[in-house]
Amino acid sequence: MTFRLQRHPQSPILLPTLASEWECYNVFNPSVIVHNGLLHMHYRAQGLDWVSRIGYAVSTDGIQWNRLQQPVLAPTDATDSRGLEDPRVVAIEGIFYMTYTAYGRAYSGTGKPTHAGGGILPMVARSHNLLTWERLGPIVRGEDNKDHVLFPRKIQGRYAALHRRWPHVWLAYSDDLISWHEEDMAPIYGPRLDNGWDSKSVGSNGVPIETPHGWLCLNHAYAEDRIYRFGVALLDLDDPTKVIRRAKAPIFWPEELWEIKGDVPNVVFSNANPVVGEEVYVYYGAGDHVIGLATCRLDALLGYARFG
Ligand code: BMA
DSSP states (O other), X not given: OOOOXXXXXXXXXXXXXXXOTTTSSEEEEEEEEEETTXXXXXXXXXXXXXXXXXXXXXXXXXXXXXXXXXXXXXXXXXXXXXXXXXXXXXXXXXXXXXXXXXXXXXXXOSSOOSBTTBEEEEEEEEESSSSSOEEEEESSSSSOEEEEEEOSSOBTTBEEEEEEETTEEEEEEXXXXXXXXXXXXXXXXXXXXXXXXXXXXEEEOSOOEEETTEEEEEEEEEOTTOOOEEEEEEEOSSOTXXXXXXXXXXXXXXXXXXXXXXXXXXXXXXXXXXXXXXXXXXXXEETTTEEEEEEEEHHHHHHHHHHO
16 A cells, blocks of 8 residues: 655745845745634745744645745844754644744753754744744753654643654653653654665654544654655554554655755655645645645545555
């Protein structure tokens, strides 16, 4: 059994804006959330200084987007001076939360920094209007940890997040999204050494989709070849550390020229899989340079996750 996401014929759907200082080189790795009948996008952008900022765009159909001229999040101190990367926005009990990676000059760990010249922090921010954001702080400090994403509701009365302690996907619980304790963290799944495409590294994509059969979780992975591909896993609704099933084969990978080339070659990287009607819209950064859209029916994806 195989399954493939289908590229939207108008894809790529967002390109860099040449006349804009902060988004003239790359726009990629967007988050998309459906709210009040509109699709709201937060995307990573790089311009003349190569620093990542988070831009905002809004759409009625998910294809044509109107962007704000200024970013909604930009560096403020040494912890994010090199940029804010890979937003993932979720609404929980009527409040919006964004998880994103802060990349800075400052490093707060004890061991050797994992990123040249600085550190990264898996951050959480909060908003009531999707435009102004208040930083709550990181899930952990001083380690190579990114690809963190919140579940869209509390589980067993607590906030829950997937995060990535390379090369594994972990689960973490918190009572307030500010304190995250080591005893509330556990590994879920990692690279499959004998499975080819996801044998080296794996991380989460967008917000998990709740279904009657479990949390439907898209992920990205690569092997020695560093070609990014997407896969799908189904996690237990009450205890997401339990993997119900993880489909063996990938569901998407770079094929178009703008996915194979770009700023970083052979990358498709998704932070967004909103459900729109009966479909899942998978938005992704292609070649760390432009934004693509691929779709599928939710029931078909769930069927593949359960039996593929
Ligand atoms: C990851 C993240 C993503 C990026 C990907 C491919 O580590 O930094 O933002 O798209 O690498 O370069």
